[in-house]
Amino acid sequence: MVAQSSSNLVVIETMSLYTMETASTPCKVHQCSKCPGDTEYYCVSCPCDLCPQCKENHVKDVQTIDHDVVSHRDKINYIPTQEICVRHPSHVYTKYCEPCQVPVCDSWFGHTSHRFPIPVWHKIESIQGAFQTKRQQHRGIIHTIRSEALFYRPVLLPRIKTDFKTCQTEFSRYQSEMLTKAQTLKHLIDYIQEDFMCNVFCNFDFKHRFLKQKKEMIMHIVSLQRYVHIYEQRKVIRPLQFLSSIKTALPQIHPTLHTSQLSMTESLNKEDVMESLSAIQITERGNRHLGNQCLLKLTSVPELHQVTCVASCCHISCVTSDRVWVSDHRNILMLMDTSGISLHRVKDPCNHLFDREGFHTVNSESELIYIDGNGNINKLSKDMKTTTTFIETTDSTWEPLCVYWSPSTGDLLVGMSRDGSYIHTRTGKVTRYNQSGQLTQTIQHDNTRRRMRMYSKPNYITENNNGDVVVSDSYSAVVVTERGGRHRFSYRGYEPSSSRLVPSGICTDALSHILVCASGTKTVQMLDKDGQFLSHLLTESQEMGEPRSLSYDVNTHRLWVGSRYNNKVCVYRYITRQDALTDQSHVMESLSGIPTPGTEKPQQGNQCLLKLMSLPKLLHSLTVTDVGSCYHISCVTSDRVWVNDDCRILILTDTTGVPLHRVEDLCRGDTGLYTVNSESELIYIDGNGNINKLSKDMKTTTTFIQRTDSIWRPRCVYWSPSTGDLLVAMWYIHTDTGKVTRYNQSGQLTQTILYDNTGVELYRKPLYITENNNGDVVVSDSDDEYEYGAVEVTERGGRHRFSYTGPPSGSGLVPRGICTDALSHILVCDGETKTVQMLDKDGQFLSHLLTKSQEMGEPRSLSYDVNTHRLWVGSRYNNKVCVYSYIIRQHALTDEHRPRPDREAMYSSTSAVKWR
Numbered sequence: 035m036v037a038q039s040s041s042n043l044v045v046i047e048t049m050s051l052y053t054m055e056t057a058s059t060p061c062k063v064h065q066c067s068k069c070p071g072d073t074e075y076y077c078v079s080c081p082c083d084l085c086p087q088c089k090e091n092h093v094k095d096v097q098t099i100d101h102d103v104v105s106h107r108d109k110i111n112y113i114p115t116q117e118i119c120v121r122h123p124s125h126v127y128t129k130y131c132e133p134c135q136v137p138v139c140d141s142w143f144g145h146t147s148h149r150f151p152i153p154v155w156h157k158i159e160s161i162q163g164a165f166q167t168k169r170q171q172h173r174g175i176i177h178t179i180r181s182e183a184l185f186y187r188p189v190l191l192p193r194i195k196t197d198f199k200t201c202q203t204e205f206s207r208y209q210s211e212m213l214t215k216a217q218t219l220k221h222l223i224d225y226i227q228e229d230f231m232c233n234v235f236c237n238f239d240f241k242h243r244f245l246k247q248k249k250e251m252i253m254h255i256v257s258l259q260r261y262v263h264i265y266e267q268r269k270v271i272r273p274l275q276f277l278s279s280i281k282t283a284l285p286q287i288h289p290t291l292h293t294s295q296l297s298m299t300e301s302l303n304k305e306d307v308m309e310s311l312s313a314i315q316i317t318e319r320g321n322r323h324l325g326n327q328c329l330l331k332l333t334s335v336p337e338l339h340q341v342t343c344v345a346s347c348c349h350i351s352c353v354t355s356d357r358v359w360v361s362d363h364r365n366i367l368m369l370m371d372t373s374g375i376s377l378h379r380v381k382d383p384c385n386h387l388f389d390r391e392g393f394h395t396v397n398s399e400s401e402l403i404y405i406d407g408n409g410n411i412n413k414l415s416k417d418m419k420t421t422t423t424f425i426e427t428t429d430s431t432w433e434p435l436c437v438y439w440s441p442s443t444g445d446l447l448v449g450m451s452r453d454g455s456y457i458h459t460r461t462g463k464v465t466r467y468n469q470s471g472q473l474t475q476t477i478q479h480d481n482t483r484r485r486m487r488m489y490s491k492p493n494y495i496t497e498n499n500n501g502d503v504v505v506s507d508s509y510s511a512v513v514v515t516e517r518g519g520r521h522r523f524s525y526r527g528y529e530p531s532s533s534r535l536v537p538s539g540i541c542t543d544a545l546s547h548i549l550v551c552a553s554g555t556k557t558v559q560m561l562d563k564d565g566q567f568l569s570h571l572l573t574e575s576q577e578m579g580e581p582r583s584l585s586y587d588v589n590t591h592r593l594w595v596g597s598r599y600n601n602k603v604c605v606y607r608y609i610t611r612q613d614a615l616t617d618q619s620h621v622m623e624s625l626s627g628i629p630t631p632g633t634e635k636p637q638q639g640n641q642c643l644l645k646l647m648s649l650p651k652l653l654h655s656l657t658v659t660d661v662g663s664c665y666h667i668s669c670v671t672s673d674r675v676w677v678n679d680d681c682r683i684l685i686l687t688d689t690t691g692v693p694l695h696r697v698e699d700l701c702r703g704d705t706g707l708y709t710v711n712s713e714s715e716l717i718y719i720d721g722n723g724n725i726n727k728l729s730k731d732m733k734t735t736t737t738f739i740q741r742t743d744s745i746w747r748p749r750c751v752y753w754s755p756s757t758g759d760l761l762v763a764m765w766y767i768h769t770d771t772g773k774v775t776r777y778n779q780s781g782q783l784t785q786t787i788l789y790d791n792t793g794v795e796l797y798r799k800p801l802y803i804t805e806n807n808n809g810d811v812v813v814s815d816s817d818d819e820y821e822y823g824a825v826e827v828t829e830r831g832g833r834h835r836f837s838y839t840g841p842p843s844g845s846g847l848v849p850r851g852i853c854t855d856a857l858s859h860i861l862v863c864d865g866e867t868k869t870v871q872m873l874d875k876d877g878q879f880l881s882h883l884l885t886k887s888q889e890m891g892e893p894r895s896l897s898y899d900v901n902t903h904r905l906w907v908g909s910r911y912n913n914k915v916c917v918y919s920y921i922i923r924q925h926a927l928t929d930e931h932r933p934r935p936d937r938e939a940m941y942s943s944t945s946a947v948k949w950r
Contacts, residue, residue: 064106078102096610100355100590130164132157179258198244330544330591330609347596347603349494349539350585351396358585358594359394359402360603367394367404369418372605378418380404391538391583392436392449392494392506403446405434411448425471432463438495441588444469449492449505462489464503464515477503480521488513488521494583498542498563506540512550514565525550528559528567528786538598539583544591544609549584556580558595566832569776569784571608578604643924644856644903650920653904655889656691657913664908664915665704666802666851667897670714675897675906677915680704684718686732691915695732706750706802706851709760717760719748725762739781746773752803755900759784763800763813772797774811774828787811790834796826806854806875810835814849814862822846825862827877836877840866847871850910851895856903856921861896868892870907883920890916 064073064083071085077092079101084092092098117137119125125139138158351359353369357377361367369378380402394404402414409427411434414420425446427434436449451462466475479485490509498504501517512525512535525548527535536553543549546563549571558572558581572595574580583596591609596602658664661679668676670686674694678684684697684707701707701719708718716728723741725748728734739762741748746764749772753760760777774797776785790796801823802814809830816823824847825838838860840847848865855861858875861883870884870893884907886892895908903921908914 073106075103076106078104094611096591097607127161129158130161132159132164137161176262179262194244194248330611332545332609346599346601347583349392349394349583350594350596350603351394351402352585352587352594353396353400355587355590355592358603359396360596361394365390365393369402374603380414390435390493392438392540393434395437395439395446397439398441398444403437403439405437409434411437411446425467435462435492436495438497440497442497442499442501445474446471447495447497447503449489449495451489451491460490460509461487462492462507464489464492464495464505475519477515477519488515488524493538494540496541498548499544499546500563502563504540504542504548506537506550508537511535512537512540512548512561512565514548523565525561525565525567527552527554528788539581539596541584541586541593543586543593544588549586549593551581551584553580553582553598558584562831567786567788568832569786570782572606578602644921645924646857647920647922650884650905650918652889653917653919654689655914655916656687656689658685658687658691658915659693659913660685660696661913663910663913664895665910666706666708667895667906667908667915668708668710668716669897669899669906670710672899672902672904675915676708676710676716677908678707679913682721684708689917697728699726701748703749705800706752709751709753711753712755712758717751717753719751723748725751725760739777749800750803752805754805756805756807756809761803761805761811763797763803765799770798770817771795772800772813772815774800774803774813785832787828787832796828796834798823801850802852804853806860807856807858808875810875812852812854812860814852816849821848822866823849825849825852825860825873825877827860838862838873838877838879840864841871841879841882851893851908853896853898853905855898855905856900861898861905863893863896865892865894865910870896884918890914 065071066073066085066088067080067082068088069085071087073083074086075084075089076082077084077098079098083106084103089103092101093103117127119127119137119139122139127137127139129138129140130136131138346362347360348363348365349361353359356372357369359367359369367380368376370376390405394402396402400416402418403424404412404414406412409430410423411425413422413424415422425448432450432452434448434450438447439445440447446467448465448467449462450465451460453460461478463476463478465473465477468474478487478489480488489505489507491507492505493508494506496504498514502522503515503517503519505513505515507513510524510526514522514524516522525535534554535550537550538553539551541549547568548561548563548565550559550561551557552559555570556574557570560568560571562568572578572581578595579597579600579602581595582598585594586592587594591607593606593608595604595606597604658677661677661683662681663679664677665680666678670676673689674686676684676686678700680703682698682700682702684700685693686695687693697716697718699720701721701723708716710716714730716732717738718726718728720726724737725739725741727736727738729736739760745768746766748762749765750763751760758779760781762775762777763772764775765772771788772795774787775783776787778784788796797813797815798817800813800815804812806812806827811828811830813826814823815826822839827835827838829835838847846866847862850863850865852860852862859880860873860875860877862871862873863869864871867882868886869882872880872883874880884890884893890907891909891912891914893907894910897906898904899906903919905918905920907916907918909916
């Protein structure tokens with residue numbers, strides 16, 4: 035037999051021993067659509083062929099998480115070979131008894147329960163039919179195991195180690211306290227011995243307990259693997275084996291408490307023991323789970339998934355990943371799929387004269403809940419055949435406007451409004467109904483003594499993951515209250531100078547962000563759960579137009595956005611899985627066990643490799659031609675830097691000080707007007723306030739971010755090596771306040787930092803900006819040339835960490851040039867002390883790294899070269915740039931201890947030297 039392969043076609047030649055004749059039979063070989071691997075699975079949704087590894091990636095990818103992936107055997111409807119009956123070898127199994135869950139042959143009395151006459155209630159069906167039915171019933175479970183259970187396990191299981199240490203620490207502390215009190219209360223043992231609670235004082239054998247649970251967990255996951263294997267056996271599946279295997283439910287884990295009695299010669303007083311035990315706080319028990327913050331993250335740019343044409347879209351309610359309820363400005367309510375085809379239409383939605391917008395929602399049973407023309411709240415069954423009145427209107431003065439079904443509690447939230455004589459006298463409220471339709475809560479007034487109204491006209495309502503009730507009130511703001519009704523905050527816009535918010539559609543996502551359509555800016559704004567503005571997630575576009583309505587699909591992490599003035603619904607994806615959780619290696623490789631203390635590999639961070647020198651060393655200095663001072667420096671390579679003065683002169687120079695290139699349109703100023711990215715491209719602010727990009731070959735200049743707001747003036751920029759984002763600090767010319775904005779690599783605004791944690795404006799007049807290794811945004815902020823200021827530091831997410839206003843001596847701080855180094859130190863030029871001060875990453879003053887000198891003069895600007903660990907320092911009053919070295923490798927990495935031939939370097943634990 036000879037096999038030849040060409041273009042996925044194999045010709046098999048067979049030769050007869052007697053006739054020596056040859057016959058050729060062509061057959062097609064299936065290859066994976068994404069790699070050269072062999073096909074074992076098929077995606078019905080794409081469609082495409084998949085190998086085992088690509089199948090794993092396919093079911094874990096958020097973009098294809100809802101796709102129907104089956105084994106290739108299912109695609110071709112492969113029916114396995116027939117099996118011989120054990121009791122009747124001359125017959126084969128052809129039938130299956132559902133009540134008895136056993137196979138039978140043509141002789142239905144093949145087992146004892148099927149002796150004639152056969153009970154009429156026994157359902158006898160073909161094996162093929164039963165096989166397909168059972169597989170279909172368990173398809174959902176298999177999908178959950180593939181895309182969720184096995185995916186979460188590598189993150190979930192290692193957390194047991196932390197709990198193990200916590201339990202050891204906490205219980206040992208309370209146990210020691212109880213033993214101490216036992217010694218002082220020994221004389222009371224005689225008459226209260228019968229009241230002792232012998233099982234209270236247990237010396238928990240934590241190690242044994244957790245190791246046992248670990249073993250059970252591993253066995254349980256192996257069972258899950260076996261379950262998947264039985265479901266989709268890769269070669270030849272035996273239907274009887276499958277049907278018999280599912281008769282028993284999957285094993286459940288029931289951790290038991292392993293205790294040993296405490297052996298002691300003294301006993302304890304009951305009251306004193308109870309006093310000690312009262313200090314132990316027991317939190318609510320429940321299944322261990324992971325927060326979405328560990329599993330998901332934002333993408334750099336929202337991705338348009340698809341566009342569907344409908345009527346104008348005022349509200350959307352997701353049913354499945356491909357079906358949604360949509361209502362337009364006439365309150366016509368229809369069910370549609372992703373092709374835009376109408377599948378069903380509700381005949382009695384609320385009349386458009388009532389101007390209701392978010393008047394429908396969907397519960398966990400896929401039932402539609404909506405407000406009808408009479409103000410009653412109805413429920414349409416999943417099969418869309420039965421409509422029942424869930425809540426009947428009894429008070430005609432209150433008009434229901436919007437509804438939302440809570441996935442966490444099963445309650446129904448209803449936003450209502452009552453007309454007043456004028457718009458400003460119109461009032462609203464939020465009511466909560468349980469699953470029986472009974473009123474359980476009313477939220478109407480705030481927490482102040484005057485009991486002010488919180489709502490005017492609640493048009494849309496939703497709930498956040500923490501239980502907060504979020505309302506889009508078209509007359510005021512986004513109003514957020516706690517689960518119990520206490521007012522948390524009202525969001526009226528992301529900055530004082532912005533246009534009026536005019537909120538419409540609203541929703542929350544898996545990361546607890548609040549998304550709101552802002553008609554004032556024609557954008558979708560993203561807030562954190564505490565009301566802090568993060569970014570304009572979406573803006574008015576040709577595909578979408580102006581966004582009006584929102585709905586977030588928690589299963590696929592997709593955002594459905596309805597347009598205000600046209601008939602389009604756009605589906606976006608802006609959340610994906612964490613990089614650490616999408617490793618190509620198989621998820622079950624993490625079953626090797628939980629790391630035990632002492633087995634973790636130490637991380638070789640910069641703290642292990644580098645240390646501070648006892649004194650900084652001046653390596654060389656250069657005099658830059660054609661500039662009068664050095665107000666800012668940006669390193670390009672180890673021997674090339676950009677330098678400017680305050681006269682709009684920006685020069686690229688080398689270590690000799692000779693100009694290599696000149697930029698003519700730099701904005702005039704003495705701040706950090708430019709930065710360099712990883713491609714050695716110069717990013718700078720020009721004279722018009724636009725942010726330009728000069729190519730590496732210095733031949734092409736493009737506008738990266740165009741200035742659109744004349745009252746906000748960009749002051750300084752910094753390119754982030756860790757994220758590729760551009761940080762821009764701006765100044766509001768009318769109020770002398772500042773803000774920090776973040777732009778992604780496409781030039782889109784993703785974040786704005788304006789206020790501290792109490793709502794007070796954070797910046798005054800930012801001069802320089804940089805980023806630390808931990809993601810902190812570090813800003814040198816001061817009013818003018820001689821005013822005291824501060825170094826303001828915020829976390830990556832925008833939360834204010836600290837303000838540094840000067841060393842412990844109390845001399846104050848006039849901050850200028852700023853940078854960070856490989857050890858996460860913050861270095862800042864101080865115009866008051868004429869020094870370069872060094873802080874740790876938490877704002878603790880460490881030393882005066884450099885002082886005014888004859889070589890350097892007064893330091894004004896800083897740039898740290900991460901490749902050579904050298905510090906470039908520019909002078910304020912002359913054209914000198916000095917290069918210093920103050921960080922070196924640890925002793926174990928120097929020549930006296932060279933790495934062994936196998937390149938395994940030995941690292942010293944010597945701590946970094948700090949100057950006092």
